Amino acid sequence: MEALKLLIVEDDPLFGEAVVDAIREAGYGVRLAVNGAEALEAATDESFDMVLQDIRLPDANGLHVLREILLLQPHCKALVITGHATVDSAIEAMKLGACDLLTKPFPLEFLLVKLEKALKIRAMEHELDGFRKTAAARVQIISRSPAMRNVMEMARAVANTDATVLIHGESGTGKELLADAIHRQSRRAGHACVKINCAAIPENLVESELFGVERGAFTGADRSRRGLLEMAAGGSLFLDEIGEMPLPVQGKLLRVLEEKVAFRVGGTSAYKADFRLIAATHRDLKAMIDQRIFREDLFFRLNVVPISIPPLRERREDIPLLVVHFLKQIAKEGGRRVTFAPETMHLLSNYDFPGNVRELRNIIEQFSILYPGEIIKPHHIPVSLKSDSQLGSIFERHTVGRPLKEAVSEFEHRYIEKVIRSTSGNRSRAAEVLGLSRKVLWEKLKRKSDD
Structure with a gap:
């Protein structure tokens, strides 16, 4: 197993070398930086498990340097050392995520105890993060x-x-x-x-x-x-x-x-x-x-x-599960709570989804935003998601026995959707093909979405 590695940022060469020697004897890898520029260069070049940061540096504020290091390496643990500890500096160090603040002078044995404790916390956090990610992968x-x-x-x-x-x-x-x-x-x-x-x-x-x-x-x-x-x-x-x-x-x-x-x-x-x-x-x-x-x-x-x-078309039995999963996920993220009528779910289960699961997720999100009511019905489904046989069957079921005006309105809406699809969603071009102004087309679409 590779030794854990520490970055020491300390401008006092004698004290810095003493700390480096003690840490190496304890079995850790170590790199010494004597100013802020060297510290940032080291953090850019290598990965560290921990940084031991002096607050006072000749070219920079040590806490500012520490902030930059932790942005580069967010999983790195930090101990702050100083010869002039104040309440404000201690609070700022803790806000940055430092485990502790040590005031010089201190015994090197005391430092090693602090390091060991901080590294154990880091190891446990990594292990816990691994468990969390594994669980997330299983449910996703x-x-x-x-x-x-x-x-x-x-x-x-x-x-x-x-x-x-x-x-x-x-x-x-x-x-x-x-x-x-x-x-x-x-x-x-x-x-x-x-x-x-x-x-x-x-x-x-x-x-x-x-x-x-x-x-x-x-x-x-x-x-x-x-x-x-x-x-x-x-x-x-x-x-x-x-x-x-x-x-x-x-x-x-x-x-x-x-x-x-x-x-x-x-x-x-x-x-x-x-x-x-x-x-x-x-x-x-x-x-x-x-x-x-x-x-x-x-x-x-x-x-x-x-x-x-x-592809999703080869595992259609997963579509209802995914629909329910995405609906719950979208509702949890702040979207509307909607459900799909059984007939609508049947339509989705028979669509080929060339964009696979990503396309299904986008469609579900679109439905939850654009369509009114709590139940998504078959007539809400865009023409692009239905085969010709499905369209004929749906049209027959939803127009036969209805007044002529309603049937004509239904046919008009489906024809408009088909033209919009043929123009790749370009409504200005669709309006030209239909012989309508953009305003009239918009009003027809809005009227249907309000039904």
């Missing part, structure tokens, strides 16, 4: 389908190993949620699960985001910066949309996975790459290999444990 994945049960069984089986996992599934199926569940049930749960969407970062920035940057590596690199690989130390790294990673970066990632060390951009010193990799994609990586846009050797390195999440 809502399913009763056999296909998803198989997925969760595979996730549980692989969670407590360090095996690389490749999750495949369409957009919106919950790939990131599954990655979270794997991490939170692993022995790395006490550390971060660092995430990056390879499709969301410009190609020229992917490498520096992943590996970090040394000062002066390129124009604009005015300071050294840790990459996501370093931030994931001890935890997990989730690479979403791995198929979008540029080829040159694929080669460098492969080397990291094989050698377990990495280099910052512009750097010559290696750092240990201690993380568990979980990757995800909606693309066919084998087809991309044939097209020479994805490395075959990296694919085999990633595809140690492949898990495929089925």
Whole structure:
């Protein structure tokens, strides 16, 4: 097990070295910074379990420096030391999250007792956080389908190993949620699960985001910066949309996975790459290999444990469960409490949901905001969510036996919805197609929503 590491921020060189020696003898790793600038540089470069912070520094207010360190490393514990303790400084230190304030001079044995106590609290907090996250992961994945049960069984089986996992599934199926569940049930749960969407970062920035940057590596690199690989130390790294990673970066990632060390951009010193990799994609990586846009050797390195999440249309029995779950969640977040008529639930259960669970969540939220009343009825469902056969059946059930005026109104509303759908929601264009002014179209839509 790697030794816990402490950052000592102390401008008195004799006292600082005495503290460093005592902490090293106790078996901890330690780094000494003699001013605020060195302290912030250290906090940017490395991860620490604890910081021992002097209040008075030659170039900065020690409490201001401590605030910046804890913003960079929020899970780091802090002890504050000073030769001139005041009530105000003690209160401010505690507000920042410091465990204790020690007044110089004090016996080094006393300091070690304080350190041990603070680090035990930190370990318990990490363990409790891991339990909380594991419980959250278990309740967030809502399913009763056999296909998803198989997925969760595979996730549980692989969670407590360090095996690389490749999750495949369409957009919106919950790939990131599954990655979270794997991490939170692993022995790395006490550390971060660092995430990056390879499709969301410009190609020229992917490498520096992943590996970090040394000062002066390129124009604009005015300071050294840790990459996501370093931030994931001890935890997990989730690479979403791995198929979008540029080829040159694929080669460098492969080397990291094989050698377990990495280099910052512009750097010559290696750092240990201690993380568990979980990757995800909606693309066919084998087809991309044939097209020479994805490395075959990296694919085999990633595809140690492949898990495929089925789309929502292949597990329709989950739709009612998810609807109820999202309705409760939205109500808890301050939204309206609504329910779905059985006929409406049947319509949703037969829709293909190309956007999968994400699309279902968005639709439920939309219903809870836009439609009046406590029960969502079939005529509230947009045309885009119904098949032609469903539309015919619904129209017949909801128009036959009604006065002509009401039937015509129903037909008009459905035709308007269809035209709006065909214009990708552009109401100005829809009004042109319908031969209406925007004001008249708006009034018709509002009148129907008030029904």
